[in-house]
Amino acid sequence: RSTAHWLNKRVMAGAVSVKPFTVFVEGNIGSGKTTFLNHFARPDVDLLSEPVDMWRNVEGHNLLGLMYENPSRWGLTFQTYVQLTMLDLHTRTSTHPVKMMERSIYSARYCFVENLAREELMPAADYVVLDEWFKWITSHFHIGGDLIVYLRTCPEVVFERMKARAREEESCVPLEYLRKLHKLHEDWLLNQTKFCCPAPVMVLDANRDLSEMEEEFRKCEPIFSAAL
Ligand code: DGT
DSSP: OOHHHHHHHHHHTTOSSOOOEEEEEEESTTSSHHHHHHHTOSTTEEEEOOOHHHHHOBTTBOHHHHHHHOHHHHHHHHHHHHHHHHHHHHHOOOOSSEEEEESOHHHIIIIIIHHHHHTTOSOHHHHHHHHHHHHHHHHHSOOOOSEEEEEEOOHHHHHHHHHHHTOGGGTTOOHHHHHHHHHHHHIIIIIOSSSOOSSOEEEEEOOSOGGGHHHHHGGGHHHHHHHO
């Protein structure tokens, strides 16, 4: 159905403002987020990939590389930039009925920043400043999504995928790092022990070979169709 049809439907329903059905695609490094986004590439879906290329080249500085080389020195710098680029994506207006984002400002804060702090790779003062920014941003901007799709994996599986794709900055990332990130995703999205989840969570088994993931991805189709 056309965007005009959708807009008309919302206006007829008395909606004050037109807001797309917003999906955050979350999961460990190498869980298949990009493949998931590519699966839903179609005219009525606004796909917003994670700006990894921007993180790798900020006026010639590779912040992602610096963060992996020396997290204690560059953690705050990197996470500040991640937070900014994510805010940019969250606040972009969309004329599509569905907006789908790879990760969110929430996983940056609740998984990656949290890990740096817990591993004592980030000084407490840096953590507090980042957290103050995060709280200010999330209380002054409308970030909230409508659905989180959690691509759930075993750390061992994504470790093999990460090695196979051989992104240069990730060459020294140990399995242990992926285990910690996995636990933080689980605690945030499933156990909800420390942090609130900003939207309902749909869990997909993303351990299967990426070529077999289409079947899992199709489970989301009815939800997205209902939003159109
Ligand atoms: P995919 O498609 O599921 O394979 O996704 P990836 O692995 O391309 O994307 P992602 O977001 O899991 O990770 C991209 C790289 O950026 C990876 O080395 C982890 C890193 N990264 C992403 N967000 C953050 C963050 O907020 N903090 C830190 N320290 N690293 C991050």
